[in-house]
Amino acid sequence: MNEKKYPFVSNPRDSRFLTLRSLQTFHGRSRTGLYIIEGIRHVSRALEHAAPESIFLDPSVLSNRFGKRLAHRLHKDGVPGIRLSHQLYRDLTLASEPQGIGAVLRQNWTPLNALAPERNTLWIAAESVESPGNLGTIIRTAEAAGATGLFALGPDCDPYDPATIRATMGSLFSQKLIKCSPRDFSDWARSHKVAIVASSPAGLMDYKALRYRFPAALVIGSEKLGLSEQLLECADFVIRIPMKRGCDSINVAVATGVLLFEMASQRRGAHLNE
Amino acid sequence: MNEKKYPFVSNPRDSRFLTLRSLQTFHGRSRTGLYIIEGIRHVSRALEHAAPESIFLDPSVLSNRFGKRLAHRLHKDGVPGIRLSHQLYRDLTLASEPQGIGAVLRQNWTPLNALAPERNTLWIAAESVESPGNLGTIIRTAEAAGATGLFALGPDCDPYDPATIRATMGSLFSQKLIKCSPRDFSDWARSHKVAIVASSPAGLMDYKALRYRFPAALVIGSEKLGLSEQLLECADFVIRIPMKRGCDSINVAVATGVLLFEMASQRRGAHLNE
Numbered sequence: 001m002n003e004k005k006y007p008f009v010s011n012p013r014d015s016r017f018l019t020l021r022s023l024q025t026f027h028g029r030s031r032t033g034l035y036i037i038e039g040i041r042h043v044s045r046a047l048e049h050a051a052p053e054s055i056f057l058d059p060s061v062l063s064n065r066f067g068k069r070l071a072h073r074l075h076k077d078g079v080p081g082i083r084l085s086h087q088l089y090r091d092l093t094l095a096s097e098p099q100g101i102g103a104v105l106r107q108n109w110t111p112l113n114a115l116a117p118e119r120n121t122l123w124i125a126a127e128s129v130e131s132p133g134n135l136g137t138i139i140r141t142a143e144a145a146g147a148t149g150l151f152a153l154g155p156d157c158d159p160y161d162p163a164t165i166r167a168t169m170g171s172l173f174s175q176k177l178i179k180c181s182p183r184d185f186s187d188w189a190r191s192h193k194v195a196i197v198a199s200s201p202a203g204l205m206d207y208k209a210l211r212y213r214f215p216a217a218l219v220i221g222s223e224k225l226g227l228s229e230q231l232l233e234c235a236d237f238v239i240r241i242p243m244k245r246g247c248d249s250i251n252v253a254v255a256t257g258v259l260l261f262e263m264a265s266q267r268r269g270a271h272l273n274e
Numbered sequence: 275m276n277e278k279k280y281p282f283v284s285n286p287r288d289s290r291f292l293t294l295r296s297l298q299t300f301h302g303r304s305r306t307g308l309y310i311i312e313g314i315r316h317v318s319r320a321l322e323h324a325a326p327e328s329i330f331l332d333p334s335v336l337s338n339r340f341g342k343r344l345a346h347r348l349h350k351d352g353v354p355g356i357r358l359s360h361q362l363y364r365d366l367t368l369a370s371e372p373q374g375i376g377a378v379l380r381q382n383w384t385p386l387n388a389l390a391p392e393r394n395t396l397w398i399a400a401e402s403v404e405s406p407g408n409l410g411t412i413i414r415t416a417e418a419a420g421a422t423g424l425f426a427l428g429p430d431c432d433p434y435d436p437a438t439i440r441a442t443m444g445s446l447f448s449q450k451l452i453k454c455s456p457r458d459f460s461d462w463a464r465s466h467k468v469a470i471v472a473s474s475p476a477g478l479m480d481y482k483a484l485r486y487r488f489p490a491a492l493v494i495g496s497e498k499l500g501l502s503e504q505l506l507e508c509a510d511f512v513i514r515i516p517m518k519r520g521c522d523s524i525n526v527a528v529a530t531g532v533l534l535f536e537m538a539s540q541r542r543g544a545h546l547n548e
Binding site: 137140143144171208247249250256268 | 525
Protein backbone atom coordinates (compact mmCIF):
# COMPACT_ATOMS: atom_id res chain seq x y z
CA MET A 1 0.00 0.00 0.00
CA ASN A 2 1.57 3.26 -1.14
CA GLU A 3 0.21 5.21 1.79
CA LYS A 4 2.77 3.36 3.89
CA LYS A 5 5.12 6.07 2.68
CA TYR A 6 3.35 8.50 4.96
CA PRO A 7 5.55 9.20 8.01
CA PHE A 8 4.63 7.35 11.18
CA VAL A 9 3.95 9.32 14.38
CA SER A 10 3.65 7.76 17.80
CA ASN A 11 5.05 10.51 20.00
CA PRO A 12 2.22 12.46 21.65
CA ARG A 13 4.42 15.57 21.64
CA ASP A 14 4.98 15.46 17.88
CA SER A 15 3.91 18.83 16.48
CA ARG A 16 1.95 17.22 13.65
CA PHE A 17 -0.18 15.32 16.16
CA LEU A 18 -0.53 18.39 18.37
CA THR A 19 -1.80 20.41 15.42
CA LEU A 20 -4.46 17.78 14.70
CA ARG A 21 -5.46 17.66 18.34
CA SER A 22 -5.80 21.43 18.57
CA LEU A 23 -8.54 21.24 15.93
CA GLN A 24 -10.79 19.52 18.45
CA THR A 25 -11.11 22.84 20.25
CA PHE A 26 -13.04 25.88 19.09
CA HIS A 27 -9.96 28.00 19.63
CA GLY A 28 -7.77 25.77 17.47
CA ARG A 29 -10.33 25.74 14.69
CA SER A 30 -10.92 29.48 14.61
CA ARG A 31 -7.19 30.27 14.75
CA THR A 32 -6.48 28.09 11.69
CA GLY A 33 -9.76 28.03 9.77
CA LEU A 34 -9.41 24.24 9.62
CA TYR A 35 -11.37 21.31 11.07
CA ILE A 36 -11.10 17.53 11.21
CA ILE A 37 -13.38 14.70 10.18
CA GLU A 38 -13.07 10.97 10.77
CA GLY A 39 -14.45 7.88 9.10
CA ILE A 40 -14.79 6.51 5.60
CA ARG A 41 -18.24 7.95 4.97
CA HIS A 42 -17.25 11.43 6.07
CA VAL A 43 -13.98 11.49 4.15
CA SER A 44 -15.51 10.17 0.94
CA ARG A 45 -18.45 12.59 1.10
CA ALA A 46 -16.06 15.48 1.80
CA LEU A 47 -14.07 14.58 -1.32
CA GLU A 48 -17.12 15.25 -3.48
CA HIS A 49 -16.79 18.89 -2.49
CA ALA A 50 -13.15 19.73 -1.80
CA ALA A 51 -9.71 18.19 -1.54
CA PRO A 52 -8.49 17.81 2.05
CA GLU A 53 -5.51 19.74 3.37
CA SER A 54 -4.08 16.52 4.76
CA ILE A 55 -5.10 13.11 6.01
CA PHE A 56 -4.27 10.93 8.99
CA LEU A 57 -4.45 7.15 9.13
CA ASP A 58 -4.42 4.36 11.66
CA PRO A 59 -3.13 1.44 9.59
CA SER A 60 -3.96 -1.00 12.42
CA VAL A 61 -7.66 -0.21 12.00
CA LEU A 62 -7.99 0.60 8.31
CA SER A 63 -9.02 -2.86 7.16
CA ASN A 64 -12.09 -2.03 5.08
CA ARG A 65 -11.33 -2.34 1.36
CA PHE A 66 -13.14 0.87 0.44
CA GLY A 67 -11.26 2.77 3.14
CA LYS A 68 -7.91 1.43 1.92
CA ARG A 69 -8.72 2.45 -1.64
CA LEU A 70 -9.64 5.92 -0.41
CA ALA A 71 -6.30 6.30 1.40
CA HIS A 72 -4.49 5.03 -1.66
CA ARG A 73 -6.25 7.50 -3.94
CA LEU A 74 -5.52 10.46 -1.64
CA HIS A 75 -1.85 9.48 -1.44
CA LYS A 76 -1.68 9.22 -5.21
CA ASP A 77 -3.29 12.66 -5.55
CA GLY A 78 -0.45 14.12 -3.52
CA VAL A 79 -2.43 14.87 -0.38
CA PRO A 80 0.01 15.08 2.55
CA GLY A 81 -0.60 12.80 5.50
CA ILE A 82 0.69 10.91 8.49
CA ARG A 83 0.17 7.48 9.95
CA LEU A 84 -0.60 7.54 13.67
CA SER A 85 -0.20 4.97 16.40
CA HIS A 86 -3.48 3.44 17.48
CA GLN A 87 -3.41 5.38 20.75
CA LEU A 88 -2.85 8.77 19.11
CA TYR A 89 -5.50 8.12 16.46
CA ARG A 90 -8.03 7.24 19.17
CA ASP A 91 -7.38 10.59 20.83
CA LEU A 92 -8.59 12.36 17.69
CA THR A 93 -12.00 10.78 17.31
CA LEU A 94 -15.24 10.48 19.24
CA ALA A 95 -16.26 7.37 17.32
CA SER A 96 -16.70 4.22 19.38
CA GLU A 97 -15.35 2.29 16.40
CA PRO A 98 -12.81 4.47 14.58
CA GLN A 99 -12.35 3.56 10.93
CA GLY A 100 -8.68 4.42 10.53
CA ILE A 101 -8.97 7.33 8.10
CA GLY A 102 -9.49 10.99 8.87
CA ALA A 103 -8.88 14.31 7.14
CA VAL A 104 -8.14 17.95 7.82
CA LEU A 105 -10.32 20.31 5.79
CA ARG A 106 -10.56 24.04 5.34
CA GLN A 107 -13.72 25.60 6.76
CA ASN A 108 -15.97 26.83 4.03
CA TRP A 109 -18.06 29.84 5.04
CA THR A 110 -20.09 31.67 2.44
CA PRO A 111 -19.91 35.47 2.90
CA LEU A 112 -23.32 37.00 3.41
CA ASN A 113 -22.86 39.54 0.63
CA ALA A 114 -22.19 36.73 -1.85
CA LEU A 115 -25.47 35.04 -0.99
CA ALA A 116 -28.49 35.59 -3.23
CA PRO A 117 -31.31 33.18 -2.42
CA GLU A 118 -32.80 31.47 -5.43
CA ARG A 119 -36.52 31.05 -5.85
CA ASN A 120 -38.08 28.49 -3.52
CA THR A 121 -35.04 27.93 -1.38
CA LEU A 122 -35.29 26.87 2.24
CA TRP A 123 -32.78 27.84 4.92
CA ILE A 124 -32.11 27.15 8.57
CA ALA A 125 -30.91 29.81 10.97
CA ALA A 126 -29.75 28.54 14.35
CA GLU A 127 -29.30 31.14 17.02
CA SER A 128 -27.73 28.89 19.59
CA VAL A 129 -27.88 25.13 19.89
CA GLU A 130 -26.28 23.91 23.09
CA SER A 131 -25.78 20.29 22.16
CA PRO A 132 -23.35 19.78 19.25
CA GLY A 133 -25.08 16.45 18.55
CA ASN A 134 -28.42 18.22 18.15
CA LEU A 135 -26.87 20.74 15.76
CA GLY A 136 -25.40 17.92 13.68
CA THR A 137 -28.74 16.09 13.57
CA ILE A 138 -30.36 19.35 12.43
CA ILE A 139 -27.84 19.72 9.59
CA ARG A 140 -28.46 16.10 8.53
CA THR A 141 -32.21 16.76 8.54
CA ALA A 142 -31.76 20.02 6.62
CA GLU A 143 -29.95 18.27 3.81
CA ALA A 144 -32.59 15.52 3.57
CA ALA A 145 -35.40 18.09 3.49
CA GLY A 146 -33.64 19.92 0.67
CA ALA A 147 -32.47 22.99 2.55
CA THR A 148 -29.72 25.08 0.97
CA GLY A 149 -27.78 26.17 3.99
CA LEU A 150 -27.39 27.05 7.64
CA PHE A 151 -26.92 30.45 9.23
CA ALA A 152 -24.91 30.17 12.43
CA LEU A 153 -26.10 33.22 14.33
CA GLY A 154 -24.57 32.75 17.74
CA PRO A 155 -21.18 31.89 19.17
CA ASP A 156 -22.52 28.55 20.53
CA CYS A 157 -23.40 27.41 17.07
CA ASP A 158 -20.31 25.81 15.53
CA PRO A 159 -21.00 23.36 12.69
CA TYR A 160 -17.31 22.37 12.69
CA ASP A 161 -17.38 20.95 16.22
CA PRO A 162 -16.31 17.27 15.97
CA ALA A 163 -19.48 16.08 17.78
CA THR A 164 -21.62 18.10 15.39
CA ILE A 165 -19.86 16.74 12.33
CA ARG A 166 -20.26 13.22 13.62
CA ALA A 167 -24.03 13.63 13.94
CA THR A 168 -24.34 15.14 10.44
CA MET A 169 -23.41 11.76 8.98
CA GLY A 170 -21.62 13.52 6.14
CA SER A 171 -24.32 16.08 5.35
CA LEU A 172 -22.26 19.10 6.33
CA PHE A 173 -20.46 19.43 3.02
CA SER A 174 -23.59 19.90 0.92
CA GLN A 175 -24.88 22.83 2.98
CA LYS A 176 -23.87 26.44 2.49
CA LEU A 177 -22.70 27.77 5.87
CA ILE A 178 -22.97 31.42 6.83
CA LYS A 179 -21.74 33.01 10.03
CA CYS A 180 -23.28 36.37 10.87
CA SER A 181 -25.09 38.31 13.58
CA PRO A 182 -28.87 38.02 14.04
CA ARG A 183 -29.12 41.61 12.85
CA ASP A 184 -27.18 41.00 9.62
CA PHE A 185 -29.25 37.87 9.01
CA SER A 186 -32.56 39.71 9.31
CA ASP A 187 -31.31 42.56 7.12
CA TRP A 188 -30.27 40.04 4.48
CA ALA A 189 -33.64 38.27 4.68
CA ARG A 190 -35.55 41.55 4.32
CA SER A 191 -33.53 42.72 1.36
CA HIS A 192 -33.89 39.38 -0.45
CA LYS A 193 -37.56 38.88 0.47
CA VAL A 194 -36.81 35.71 2.43
CA ALA A 195 -39.65 34.96 4.87
CA ILE A 196 -38.38 34.54 8.42
CA VAL A 197 -40.30 31.76 10.18
CA ALA A 198 -39.53 31.47 13.87
CA SER A 199 -40.41 28.43 15.93
CA SER A 200 -41.37 29.09 19.52
CA PRO A 201 -43.67 27.53 22.16
CA ALA A 202 -45.03 31.09 22.47
CA GLY A 203 -46.08 31.15 18.82
CA LEU A 204 -49.75 31.87 18.25
CA MET A 205 -49.99 29.92 15.01
CA ASP A 206 -50.17 26.16 14.57
CA TYR A 207 -47.32 25.27 12.18
CA LYS A 208 -49.82 23.32 10.07
CA ALA A 209 -52.06 26.33 9.58
CA LEU A 210 -49.45 28.43 7.83
CA ARG A 211 -49.10 28.37 4.04
CA TYR A 212 -45.38 28.93 3.78
CA ARG A 213 -44.03 31.25 1.14
CA PHE A 214 -40.56 30.83 -0.29
CA PRO A 215 -37.71 31.53 -0.09
CA ALA A 216 -37.97 31.01 3.67
CA ALA A 217 -35.65 30.64 6.62
CA LEU A 218 -36.65 28.63 9.67
CA VAL A 219 -35.13 30.15 12.80
CA ILE A 220 -34.53 27.97 15.84
CA GLY A 221 -33.35 28.84 19.32
CA SER A 222 -31.52 27.09 22.10
CA GLU A 223 -32.83 24.01 23.91
CA LYS A 224 -33.19 25.85 27.20
CA LEU A 225 -33.78 29.48 26.35
CA GLY A 226 -35.56 29.35 23.00
CA LEU A 227 -35.22 32.32 20.68
CA SER A 228 -34.05 35.77 21.72
CA GLU A 229 -36.52 38.66 21.71
CA GLN A 230 -34.51 40.21 18.91
CA LEU A 231 -35.12 37.30 16.56
CA LEU A 232 -38.75 36.83 17.59
CA GLU A 233 -39.38 40.46 16.75
CA CYS A 234 -37.89 40.31 13.28
CA ALA A 235 -39.83 37.14 12.34
CA ASP A 236 -42.55 37.35 9.71
CA PHE A 237 -44.34 34.41 11.36
CA VAL A 238 -44.00 32.78 14.76
CA ILE A 239 -45.28 29.22 14.70
CA ARG A 240 -45.57 26.50 17.29
CA ILE A 241 -46.00 22.73 17.27
CA PRO A 242 -49.13 21.91 19.25
CA MET A 243 -48.42 19.40 21.98
CA LYS A 244 -50.39 17.37 24.41
CA ARG A 245 -51.46 19.32 27.48
CA GLY A 246 -48.70 19.29 30.09
CA CYS A 247 -45.87 18.86 27.56
CA ASP A 248 -43.79 21.94 27.09
CA SER A 249 -41.17 20.80 24.62
CA ILE A 250 -39.65 18.19 22.37
CA ASN A 251 -36.04 17.73 21.33
CA VAL A 252 -34.86 20.67 19.21
CA ALA A 253 -33.69 18.45 16.34
CA VAL A 254 -37.03 16.60 16.28
CA ALA A 255 -38.93 19.90 16.29
CA THR A 256 -36.77 21.18 13.43
CA GLY A 257 -37.46 18.00 11.48
CA VAL A 258 -41.23 18.28 11.97
CA LEU A 259 -41.20 21.88 10.72
CA LEU A 260 -38.70 21.44 7.87
CA PHE A 261 -40.49 18.48 6.36
CA GLU A 262 -43.81 20.31 6.56
CA MET A 263 -42.26 23.26 4.73
CA ALA A 264 -40.49 20.99 2.23
CA SER A 265 -43.67 19.10 1.49
CA GLN A 266 -45.64 22.27 0.84
CA ARG A 267 -42.88 23.51 -1.41
CA ARG A 268 -42.74 20.45 -3.58
CA GLY A 269 -46.51 20.48 -3.90
CA ALA A 270 -46.64 16.85 -2.99
CA HIS A 271 -49.33 17.55 -0.50
CA LEU A 272 -51.63 15.39 -2.56
CA ASN A 273 -54.76 15.45 -0.49
CA GLU A 274 -55.25 19.16 -0.20
CA MET B 275 -33.69 18.71 57.04
CA ASN B 276 -35.34 15.49 58.13
CA GLU B 277 -33.80 13.47 55.31
CA LYS B 278 -30.51 13.78 57.19
CA LYS B 279 -31.82 10.79 59.11
CA TYR B 280 -31.22 8.63 56.03
CA PRO B 281 -28.09 6.51 56.59
CA PHE B 282 -24.89 7.72 54.94
CA VAL B 283 -22.98 5.40 52.59
CA SER B 284 -19.48 6.09 51.31
CA ASN B 285 -18.10 2.55 51.01
CA PRO B 286 -18.22 1.40 47.37
CA ARG B 287 -18.68 -2.18 48.57
CA ASP B 288 -21.76 -1.37 50.63
CA SER B 289 -24.54 -3.69 49.42
CA ARG B 290 -27.05 -0.84 49.19
CA PHE B 291 -24.80 1.00 46.78
CA LEU B 292 -24.04 -2.18 44.83
CA THR B 293 -27.76 -2.84 44.42
CA LEU B 294 -28.26 0.64 42.98
CA ARG B 295 -25.31 0.23 40.68
CA SER B 296 -26.55 -3.12 39.37
CA LEU B 297 -29.65 -1.33 38.06
CA GLN B 298 -27.49 0.41 35.48
CA THR B 299 -27.20 -2.93 33.67
CA PHE B 300 -29.90 -4.71 31.70
CA HIS B 301 -29.24 -7.86 33.71
CA GLY B 302 -29.67 -6.08 37.04
CA ARG B 303 -32.91 -4.47 35.88
CA SER B 304 -34.47 -7.62 34.52
CA ARG B 305 -33.50 -9.68 37.56
CA THR B 306 -35.20 -7.25 39.94
CA GLY B 307 -37.88 -5.56 37.84
CA LEU B 308 -36.56 -2.22 39.11
CA TYR B 309 -34.83 0.78 37.51
CA ILE B 310 -33.28 4.06 38.59
CA ILE B 311 -33.87 7.67 37.66
CA GLU B 312 -31.92 10.80 38.59
CA GLY B 313 -32.73 14.48 38.77
CA ILE B 314 -35.44 16.69 40.22
CA ARG B 315 -37.56 16.75 37.06
CA HIS B 316 -37.53 12.99 36.66
CA VAL B 317 -38.25 12.25 40.31
CA SER B 318 -41.07 14.76 40.57
CA ARG B 319 -42.68 13.57 37.33
CA ALA B 320 -42.37 9.94 38.47
CA LEU B 321 -44.19 10.80 41.70
CA GLU B 322 -47.28 11.80 39.71
CA HIS B 323 -47.60 8.15 38.73
CA ALA B 324 -46.18 5.94 41.49
CA ALA B 325 -44.34 6.07 44.79
CA PRO B 326 -40.67 5.10 44.50
CA GLU B 327 -39.30 1.99 46.15
CA SER B 328 -36.49 4.07 47.62
CA ILE B 329 -34.48 7.21 47.03
CA PHE B 330 -30.81 8.17 47.10
CA LEU B 331 -29.41 11.60 47.79
CA ASP B 332 -26.16 13.51 47.46
CA PRO B 333 -26.56 16.19 50.13
CA SER B 334 -23.45 18.00 48.85
CA VAL B 335 -25.23 18.71 45.56
CA LEU B 336 -28.89 18.98 46.55
CA SER B 337 -28.99 22.75 46.94
CA ASN B 338 -32.05 23.58 44.84
CA ARG B 339 -35.01 24.48 47.07
CA PHE B 340 -37.50 22.44 45.07
CA GLY B 341 -35.22 19.40 45.22
CA LYS B 342 -34.80 19.74 48.97
CA ARG B 343 -38.55 19.96 49.44
CA LEU B 344 -38.98 16.85 47.30
CA ALA B 345 -36.50 14.89 49.45
CA HIS B 346 -38.20 16.14 52.57
CA ARG B 347 -41.63 15.07 51.34
CA LEU B 348 -40.42 11.59 50.36
CA HIS B 349 -38.78 11.13 53.73
CA LYS B 350 -41.97 12.22 55.48
CA ASP B 351 -43.99 9.77 53.37
CA GLY B 352 -41.85 6.94 54.73
CA VAL B 353 -39.95 6.20 51.53
CA PRO B 354 -36.69 4.46 52.47
CA GLY B 355 -33.44 6.01 51.29
CA ILE B 356 -29.74 6.55 51.68
CA ARG B 357 -27.39 9.47 51.44
CA LEU B 358 -24.35 8.80 49.26
CA SER B 359 -20.91 10.30 49.16
CA HIS B 360 -20.39 12.61 46.19
CA GLN B 361 -18.18 10.03 44.47
CA LEU B 362 -20.66 7.16 44.80
CA TYR B 363 -23.57 9.32 43.69
CA ARG B 364 -21.65 10.35 40.56
CA ASP B 365 -21.18 6.70 39.66
CA LEU B 366 -24.95 6.30 39.43
CA THR B 367 -25.76 9.01 36.95
CA LEU B 368 -24.95 9.97 33.38
CA ALA B 369 -25.84 13.60 34.00
CA SER B 370 -23.04 16.10 33.54
CA GLU B 371 -24.57 18.09 36.39
CA PRO B 372 -26.18 15.67 38.84
CA GLN B 373 -28.94 17.20 40.92
CA GLY B 374 -28.48 15.23 44.11
CA ILE B 375 -31.75 13.29 44.14
CA GLY B 376 -32.54 9.96 42.50
CA ALA B 377 -35.05 7.17 42.95
CA VAL B 378 -35.53 3.45 42.46
CA LEU B 379 -38.82 2.59 40.79
CA ARG B 380 -40.62 -0.59 39.86
CA GLN B 381 -40.88 -1.23 36.12
CA ASN B 382 -44.43 -0.89 34.94
CA TRP B 383 -45.25 -3.13 31.96
CA THR B 384 -48.83 -3.43 30.78
CA PRO B 385 -49.71 -7.01 29.83
CA LEU B 386 -50.84 -7.33 26.23
CA ASN B 387 -54.08 -9.09 27.17
CA ALA B 388 -55.06 -6.19 29.44
CA LEU B 389 -54.70 -3.72 26.59
CA ALA B 390 -57.78 -2.59 24.70
CA PRO B 391 -57.10 0.39 22.47
CA GLU B 392 -59.58 3.19 22.77
CA ARG B 393 -60.94 5.00 19.75
CA ASN B 394 -58.46 7.28 18.04
CA THR B 395 -55.42 6.20 20.00
CA LEU B 396 -51.93 6.37 18.57
CA TRP B 397 -49.14 3.95 19.48
CA ILE B 398 -45.47 3.46 18.76
CA ALA B 399 -43.92 0.05 18.23
CA ALA B 400 -40.13 -0.05 18.20
CA GLU B 401 -38.55 -3.20 16.89
CA SER B 402 -35.01 -2.34 17.79
CA VAL B 403 -33.46 1.04 18.43
CA GLU B 404 -29.71 0.80 18.86
CA SER B 405 -29.09 4.11 20.54
CA PRO B 406 -30.71 4.41 23.97
CA GLY B 407 -30.69 8.19 23.54
CA ASN B 408 -32.69 7.90 20.31
CA LEU B 409 -35.23 5.64 22.03
CA GLY B 410 -35.60 8.16 24.85
CA THR B 411 -36.08 11.02 22.40
CA ILE B 412 -38.74 8.94 20.63
CA ILE B 413 -40.61 8.40 23.91
CA ARG B 414 -40.44 12.13 24.66
CA THR B 415 -41.82 12.87 21.18
CA ALA B 416 -44.53 10.23 21.57
CA GLU B 417 -45.84 11.86 24.72
CA ALA B 418 -45.88 15.33 23.14
CA ALA B 419 -47.74 14.03 20.08
CA GLY B 420 -50.33 12.44 22.35
CA ALA B 421 -49.41 8.77 21.88
CA THR B 422 -50.72 6.30 24.42
CA GLY B 423 -47.84 3.89 24.67
CA LEU B 424 -44.82 2.08 23.34
CA PHE B 425 -44.48 -1.55 22.29
CA ALA B 426 -40.94 -2.77 22.86
CA LEU B 427 -40.71 -5.56 20.29
CA GLY B 428 -37.05 -6.50 20.41
CA PRO B 429 -34.44 -7.26 23.04
CA ASP B 430 -32.47 -4.10 22.11
CA CYS B 431 -35.40 -1.93 22.98
CA ASP B 432 -35.23 -1.21 26.72
CA PRO B 433 -37.08 1.93 27.83
CA TYR B 434 -35.61 1.51 31.32
CA ASP B 435 -32.00 1.97 30.19
CA PRO B 436 -30.57 4.97 32.11
CA ALA B 437 -29.51 6.73 28.86
CA THR B 438 -33.01 6.23 27.46
CA ILE B 439 -34.68 7.58 30.58
CA ARG B 440 -32.41 10.60 30.56
CA ALA B 441 -33.43 11.49 26.99
CA THR B 442 -37.16 11.07 27.77
CA MET B 443 -36.94 14.16 30.01
CA GLY B 444 -39.54 12.62 32.30
CA SER B 445 -41.96 11.45 29.60
CA LEU B 446 -41.57 7.76 30.31
CA PHE B 447 -44.06 7.61 33.15
CA SER B 448 -47.02 8.81 31.10
CA GLN B 449 -46.65 6.12 28.44
CA LYS B 450 -48.07 2.62 28.66
CA LEU B 451 -45.20 0.20 28.02
CA ILE B 452 -45.74 -3.24 26.53
CA LYS B 453 -43.10 -5.90 25.94
CA CYS B 454 -44.03 -8.57 23.42
CA SER B 455 -42.89 -10.33 20.27
CA PRO B 456 -43.52 -8.82 16.81
CA ARG B 457 -45.96 -11.70 16.22
CA ASP B 458 -47.97 -11.05 19.37
CA PHE B 459 -48.04 -7.35 18.54
CA SER B 460 -49.43 -7.89 15.06
CA ASP B 461 -52.02 -10.39 16.35
CA TRP B 462 -53.11 -7.83 18.93
CA ALA B 463 -53.33 -5.08 16.31
CA ARG B 464 -55.41 -7.27 13.98
CA SER B 465 -57.82 -8.33 16.66
CA HIS B 466 -58.33 -4.75 17.88
CA LYS B 467 -58.46 -3.21 14.39
CA VAL B 468 -55.37 -1.12 15.03
CA ALA B 469 -53.84 -0.01 11.71
CA ILE B 470 -50.15 -0.94 11.49
CA VAL B 471 -48.20 1.83 9.77
CA ALA B 472 -44.60 0.92 9.03
CA SER B 473 -41.97 3.47 8.16
CA SER B 474 -39.32 2.36 5.70
CA PRO B 475 -37.14 3.95 2.99
CA ALA B 476 -38.56 1.16 0.80
CA GLY B 477 -42.14 2.34 1.35
CA LEU B 478 -44.00 3.16 -1.83
CA MET B 479 -46.24 5.77 -0.28
CA ASP B 480 -45.33 9.34 0.65
CA TYR B 481 -46.26 9.72 4.34
CA LYS B 482 -48.17 12.89 3.44
CA ALA B 483 -50.39 11.08 0.94
CA LEU B 484 -51.88 8.68 3.46
CA ARG B 485 -55.08 9.53 5.30
CA TYR B 486 -54.39 7.74 8.56
CA ARG B 487 -57.14 5.80 10.26
CA PHE B 488 -57.18 5.30 14.00
CA PRO B 489 -56.39 3.59 16.25
CA ALA B 490 -52.97 3.24 14.64
CA ALA B 491 -49.52 2.03 15.59
CA LEU B 492 -46.40 3.48 13.95
CA VAL B 493 -43.74 0.80 13.67
CA ILE B 494 -40.08 1.82 13.52
CA GLY B 495 -36.96 -0.24 12.95
CA SER B 496 -33.32 0.04 13.86
CA GLU B 497 -31.01 2.85 12.72
CA LYS B 498 -28.87 0.50 10.64
CA LEU B 499 -31.11 -2.36 9.59
CA GLY B 500 -34.56 -0.79 9.38
CA LEU B 501 -37.57 -3.03 9.90
CA SER B 502 -37.52 -6.80 9.69
CA GLU B 503 -39.30 -8.55 6.83
CA GLN B 504 -41.72 -9.98 9.36
CA LEU B 505 -42.94 -6.55 10.46
CA LEU B 506 -42.97 -5.09 6.95
CA GLU B 507 -45.21 -7.96 5.87
CA CYS B 508 -47.77 -7.49 8.61
CA ALA B 509 -48.05 -3.73 8.02
CA ASP B 510 -51.27 -2.30 6.62
CA PHE B 511 -49.32 0.59 5.08
CA VAL B 512 -45.63 1.12 4.42
CA ILE B 513 -44.82 4.80 4.17
CA ARG B 514 -41.66 6.74 3.52
CA ILE B 515 -40.46 10.30 4.05
CA PRO B 516 -39.37 11.69 0.69
CA MET B 517 -35.84 13.04 0.83
CA LYS B 518 -33.57 14.98 -1.42
CA ARG B 519 -31.87 12.85 -4.05
CA GLY B 520 -28.73 11.28 -2.66
CA CYS B 521 -29.94 11.26 0.96
CA ASP B 522 -30.81 7.88 2.26
CA SER B 523 -31.81 8.55 5.83
CA ILE B 524 -32.41 10.92 8.70
CA ASN B 525 -32.04 10.29 12.41
CA VAL B 526 -34.60 7.72 13.60
CA ALA B 527 -35.99 10.00 16.33
CA VAL B 528 -36.39 12.87 13.86
CA ALA B 529 -38.16 10.56 11.38
CA THR B 530 -40.47 9.33 14.12
CA GLY B 531 -41.26 12.92 15.08
CA VAL B 532 -42.08 13.88 11.47
CA LEU B 533 -44.47 10.92 11.15
CA LEU B 534 -46.06 11.12 14.61
CA PHE B 535 -46.88 14.80 14.35
CA GLU B 536 -48.37 14.30 10.89
CA MET B 537 -50.56 11.52 12.30
CA ALA B 538 -51.42 13.54 15.41
CA SER B 539 -52.35 16.55 13.35
CA GLN B 540 -54.68 14.57 11.10
CA ARG B 541 -56.26 13.02 14.16
CA ARG B 542 -57.01 16.24 15.96
CA GLY B 543 -58.55 17.67 12.82
CA ALA B 544 -56.56 20.83 13.33
CA HIS B 545 -55.40 20.62 9.78
CA LEU B 546 -57.13 23.93 9.16
CA ASN B 547 -56.33 24.52 5.52
CA GLU B 548 -57.59 21.26 4.10
